[in-house]
Amino acid sequence: MGLHYLNFKQLTLIHLFSLFFLEIKVKNPWHRRQIIIVTVIIAVGIIIMVSIGVVQNKPLHQKYKYGIVLDAGSSHTSVYVYEWPAEKENNTGMVQQKHACNVKGKGISSYSGTPDKAGVSLKECMDEAKMTIPKHRHHETPVYLGATAGMRLLKMDDDTASEKVLKSVENFLQTYPFSYRGARIITGQEEGAFGWITVNYLSNNFRKASGTMGALDLGGASTQITFVSGKKLESPDNSINFRLYGNDYHLYTHSFLCYGKDQGLKLSIKQQIQSKHDMTGNITLEDPCFNPGYSVIKSLQSVFDSPCTKVNGPRIENYFTHIGIGNWHKCHKAVKMVFNNTYCHYSRCSFNNVFQPTVEGRFGAFSAYFFVMNFLNLTTYSLDEAKEKMAEYCTTNWDTLKKNHPNVKEKFLGEYCFSGTYILTLLEDGYKFTSDNWKNIDFIKKIGDSEAGWTLGYMLNLTNMIPAEAPDTPLLPYGGYVTLMFFLSLLIFVCFIIGYIFFRRKSGAAHKDII
Numbered sequence: 386m387g388l389h390y391l392n393f394k395q396l397t398l399i400h401l402f403s404l405f406f407l408e409i410k411v412k413n414p415w416h417r418r419q420i421i422i423v424t425v426i427i428a429v430g431i432i433i434m435v436s437i438g439v440v441q442n443k444p445l446h447q448k449y450k451y452g453i454v455l456d457a458g459s460s461h462t463s464v465y466v467y468e469w470p471a472e473k474e475n476n477t478g479m480v481q482q483k484h485a486c487n488v489k490g491k492g493i494s495s496y497s498g499t500p501d502k503a504g505v506s507l508k509e510c511m512d513e514a515k516m517t518i519p520k521h522r523h524h525e526t527p528v529y530l531g532a533t534a535g536m537r538l539l540k541m542d543d544d545t546a547s548e549k550v551l552k553s554v555e556n557f558l559q560t561y562p563f564s565y566r567g568a569r570i571i572t573g574q575e576e577g578a579f580g581w582i583t584v585n586y587l588s589n590n591f592r593k594a595s596g597t598m599g600a601l602d603l604g605g606a607s608t609q610i611t612f613v614s615g616k617k618l619e620s621p622d623n624s625i626n627f628r629l630y631g632n633d634y635h636l637y638t639h640s641f642l643c644y645g646k647d648q649g650l651k652l653s654i655k656q657q658i659q660s661k662h663d664m665t666g667n668i669t670l671e672d673p674c675f676n677p678g679y680s681v682i683k684s685l686q687s688v689f690d691s692p693c694t695k696v697n698g699p700r701i702e703n704y705f706t707h708i709g710i711g712n713w714h715k716c717h718k719a720v721k722m723v724f725n726n727t728y729c730h731y732s733r734c735s736f737n738n739v740f741q742p743t744v745e746g747r748f749g750a751f752s753a754y755f756f757v758m759n760f761l762n763l764t765t766y767s768l769d770e771a772k773e774k775m776a777e778y779c780t781t782n783w784d785t786l787k788k789n790h791p792n793v794k795e796k797f798l799g800e801y802c803f804s805g806t807y808i809l810t811l812l813e814d815g816y817k818f819t820s821d822n823w824k825n826i827d828f829i830k831k832i833g834d835s836e837a838g839w840t841l842g843y844m845l846n847l848t849n850m851i852p853a854e855a856p857d858t859p860l861l862p863y864g865g866y867v868t869l870m871f872f873l874s875l876l877i878f879v880c881f882i883i884g885y886i887f888f889r890r891k892s893g894a895a896h897k898d899i900i
């Protein structure tokens with residue numbers, strides 16, 4: 386039908402052109418020159434018309450905007466610089482990480498005794514951010530600092546100290562030419578929800594029919610699980626609703642304070658010490674989660690100094706010898722003890738009487754999940770294979786490990802047997818992942834160039850870059866528009882050529898007839 390119609394239209398055009406040219410030729414002896422002039426004028430007209438159309442609709446020269454978010458974690462602070470094209474800030478997937486910087490030293494909560502030094506510790510990374518962003522954009526670049534579980538714990542322990550630390554970083558950040566937008570402790574809910582927004586924004590899931598993916602974040606002091614659940618949520622604390630790009634999302638989220646991997650280790654050591662020792666006299670802890678040959682003298686205070694492990698009574702001044710015996714099965718048993726599965730007041734729980742529906746769909750597991758699983762080469766294995774590999778890793782001699790990994794920080798290296806076991810136990814015995822749905826977990830660090838974490842989602846939310854309703858988009862993308870214009874003008878031009886050829890033949894015949 387279409388082809389038939391086009392042919393008919395072409396023929397009609399050709400017929401009209403031929404009549405027009407024929408008339409010129411018959412009536413005017415200067416026909417050849419006139420035909421050429423008319424053709425050239427029409428061709429030039431088309432070119433000018435197309436050029437104006439293209440130039441008029443061309444997107445203006447890309448201008449970029451920037452934003453800075455500081456992730457003040459329990460173990461360290463990272464500074465992220467994000468960048469996005471100015472005219473497209475409400476489109477999904479447009480904001481990208483431009484630069485990241487790890488602040489030297491520990492997290493800001495470690496400055497509780499010397500709060501004045503917390504701010505200036507950020508200097509190197511903030512100077513880098515200043516260099517990364519073009520000067521004329523500085524004044525309009527927002528800066529946010531969000532502190533997570535390390536500061537939540539400090540606040541519980543010493544409210545004044547946490548306020549002083551926040552004031553110190555606030556005063557310091559205000560010395561920069563950016564637009565300072567606050568430094569605060571974010572809630573566990575926010576940490577979980579913004580991590581979920583980040584991974585789904587970066588994966589472009591908000592505009593796809595394929596659905597969203599859940600977010601698993603393992604920090605040092607807390608851990609978060611967030612996913613869309615079709616089930617009725619039995620506890621309001623675990624429910625968050627969003628309307629993004631015209632779709633409603635009902636999220637389940639929970640943040641477990643004290644269940645990040647550093648606090649988890651303290652819980653496990655405390656549990657093991659208390660089950661075998663009365664805390665007086667010399668303590669030797671034979672820990673199955675540390676490699677054979679590992680032997681380090683540690684202060685009891687380093688274990689009991691946190692609100693997660695605090696015990697009533699006199700200050701603990703003793704030391705203990707932490708010895709590794711490298712036995713994965715015993716380690717697994719010991720780690721399970723830190724998750725309380727004995728009672729649940731809801732229809733279903735993860736652990737510690739926290740409501741959680743069955744996990745659904747795919748999950749992105751980032752932060753320490755990735756660091757640990759990547760180091761142990763476990764990111765592509767099944768749950769059972771991962772357990773076997775862990776058993777092998779845990780029995781490896783400490784000296785052999787150090788020799789094989791001379792560039793890995795000893796603290797991390799010594800803890801990987803515990804950390805790997807902790808992750809498998811948290812996912813299986815805590816969140817109730819099974820051998821079947823284990824493959825739905827992707828251990829990820831970045832999506833594209835941007836790191837997975839709560840910071841991007843936090844900024845997108847505070848700068849209103851995720852609209853509730855889908856923004857209107859042009860019918861055709863710019864590239865498609867230019868291509869269409871090009872082919873249409875080519876078609877018109879070809880019609881003229883065909884018309885001309887047709888006319889020449891016809892007029893030749895007419896000329897003969899006249900003779």
Ligand SMILES: O=c1[nH]cnc2c1ncn2[C@@H]1O[C@H](COP(=O)(O)OP(=O)(O)O)[C@@H](O)[C@H]1O
Pocket residue numbers: 457458459460461492533534535603604605606607608645646647752753756757797
């Ligand atoms: O290279 C690594 N290997 C193992 N663990 C790492 C590595 N880099 C960072 N981590 C761990 O990742 C975790 C990051 O936690 P973060 O500082 O974000 O705490 P939070 O989110 O609980 O406040 C810490 O436990 C830190 O030790």
Ligand SMILES: [Ca+2]
Pocket residue numbers: 458459533603604605752
């Ligand atoms: Ca974190």
